[in-house]
Amino acid sequence: MDLSKSKLKYIRSLKEKKYRTEFGTFVAEGNKLVTDLLPFIKCQLLIGTHTFLEGLDVSDVEDVIEVTESQLAQASFLQNPQQVLAVFYQPKQPENVNVDSQLTIALDGIQDPGNLGTIIRLADWYGIHNIFCSQDTADVYNPKVVQATMGALARVSVHYTDLSVFLIRNKHLPIYGTLLDGKNMYEQTISENGIIVMGNEGNGIRPEIEKLITQRLYIPNYPLGSSTSESLNVAIATAIICAEFRRRIL
C-alpha cells in the first residue's frame, strides 16, 4: 500500500502534544526501538522497508505499509531515518497504583525531553516500574523522549498527576529528595521502598513539594566540599541515587 498524503499528515501531526492527546497515539522510530515495543504496546500503523518487514510478525498491527527508504525519510522525524516508523497507541495507565512495596520516582517539572527519556531508561535498568510526573513535566510521548527511552516504555509506566496529592497519599512511605542542605546519602539509612523526588533542571524542587520530603539527601562531590560544578544534570543525579539504593540491597 502507498503512503498517502493523509497518513503523512497524520504522522507529522503527532509531533504536537495536542494531536497526540486527541488521537491517543505516539510515534517511535528505528528497528530496535520498534521491535522492542511491538510485543508490549498495541501498534496502529507500521511503515517499514521490505528488509525490516521480512520475517516480522505483524499480525497484531492494524495497518502495515511497505515503503522504500526515501518514502520513509519523508515521514521520519529523525535526521537519519532508519528502516521503520511506527504509530503506537498510548497505553492506558492504571489509576491509583499502589506503590507501597516499590521504589518509585517522582519528577517535579523536568523540562528536557532527553532528560526524561534517559530517566525512564535508567528506571527500567533498576527495576523501577512507575514514574509519577507533575503535570508540567515534559510529555512522555514527545518523539525525543520516546527515542531516548530505548524501549523502556514497554516496562515503565509514566503517570501525570498532581504531585502534592500523590505524595500526601503516600506519606506513610519515606520520601527522598536531593537537596543542597541534605545529608550525605552514603551515611543515611535507605529503604527498599519509597519515593525519590527529582526537580526541574534550573529551579529544582518546588517549595510545596519540598516540604513533603522526609529524607533530605545530598550526593557528595569529590574531594568532599571542593569547589567543583554546583550541581549535576538531573538525569545523572537520578542515576547515582538509584544505583546507590539498588547497591544496598543487591
Add this chain to the structure above:
Amino acid sequence: MDLSKSKLKYIRSLKEKKYRTEFGTFVAEGNKLVTDLLPFIKCQLLIGTHTFLEGLDVSDVEDVIEVTESQLAQASFLQNPQQVLAVFYQPKQPENVNVDSQLTIALDGIQDPGNLGTIIRLADWYGIHNIFCSQDTADVYNPKVVQATMGALARVSVHYTDLSVFLIRNKHLPIYGTLLDGKNMYEQTISENGIIVMGNEGNGIRPEIEKLITQRLYIPNYPLGSSTSESLNVAIATAIICAEFRRRIL
C-alpha cells in the same frame, strides 16, 4: 559599540568546527556559564545587555559590546537567548599530562554533544581533571557541548589524541572499561587512580581499545539478571562508575 555585520558573521561561523579551529575560539552563552568561565578562560568578545554588564569586571576582555536583548537574539544560537554571549579562546591543553596519580576518563567515539557535555560536568563534580578523547569524539567546543558543561570547562581539560597510544603509554595504570561480560563492579577492587574507558553510544568500545582494558567491569541492573533495558546511556554509566570510585575513597 554596535554589533557589526562582520562580527555577527564571525560568531555564526563558530557553529562550525572548521572555523572554531581556524580562529581558535568558541562560543558560550548565558549569564551563569559566561560568568563561571570568565575568571579562567581568556575572553575575546563579550556581547551583553546593560543589566548583565553592570558591575561586571571586564578589564581582561578584548572587546565588550553592549547590546539590547533583540540584538543579542540575532547573534544567539539558543532558542531562548539570555543576557550574554561570549567568544572565548580555546585554552591550550598541555601535552603529555602525567595522570599517574589521578582518576582519568577516556572517551572512545562519543558522538552526542549532550552526552559529552554532561560527562565533562560530572567529571568536574567528581574531581576528575583530564578527559582524553579519540579523534572522532564530538568536539568539546561545539556550542551544544559547551552549554551542557555548565562551566566545568574552567576546571576540566579535554584532550584529543590517539587513544591506543595514550592507553599503551599508561599501561602501568589500571584501565577500566564497562563491558557486558565484565565483573560486578561492586565486587571488584578499585584503585584511586587509573583510566575509565567509555565507548560510543551505539557500538561501544572499539576492539583495538577494548583489548587494552585490564579491569572489565559491569554495572549490575536490578533485580540482578532481569530482562530490563539492555544498556544505560553512556553519560549515565559514566556517572554511576565515577560515583562508585569516589564513594570507596570518601
